[in-house]
Amino acid sequence: MNLLQVVKALRQEEWRRPWIAGDAIKKMLEAEGQPMVEELGRAPLPTEYGDWTYITFGDYTNGYHHEMLVFGNEAEGSTVV
Numbered sequence: 001m002n003l004l005q006v007v008k009a010l011r012q013e014e015w016r017r018p019w020i021a022g023d024a025i026k027k028m029l030e031a032e033g034q035p036m037v038e039e040l041g042r043a044p045l046p047t048e049y050g051d052w053t054y055i056t057f058g059d060y061t062n063g064y065h066h067e068m069l070v071f072g073n074e075a076e077g078s079t080v081v
Contacts, residue, residue, distance in 0.1 A: 025061045036061050045069070 006028065029036050037057050045052040050071060057066045 022061055029060060034060070037066070040065065 026036060037059050040056045040058045042053055042055040045054045051073075053070045055068045055070060057068070059066060
């Protein structure tokens, strides 16, 4: 069974016992040196209140995605919120 098949099987098990499947996937990713979360994309989001950045992440441990809004630009020395 290859890695992809193992992850798919664990995710199917997650529907019944998420506390077991999630931990197993995390351990497997750690053992292989793979990231648990990866940035999927980002986009500028200018508003009348200032410039924001919209960032999305994919979570390999459970298949969910996460979103983040960032105000400011750390690279330019401004305060990031």
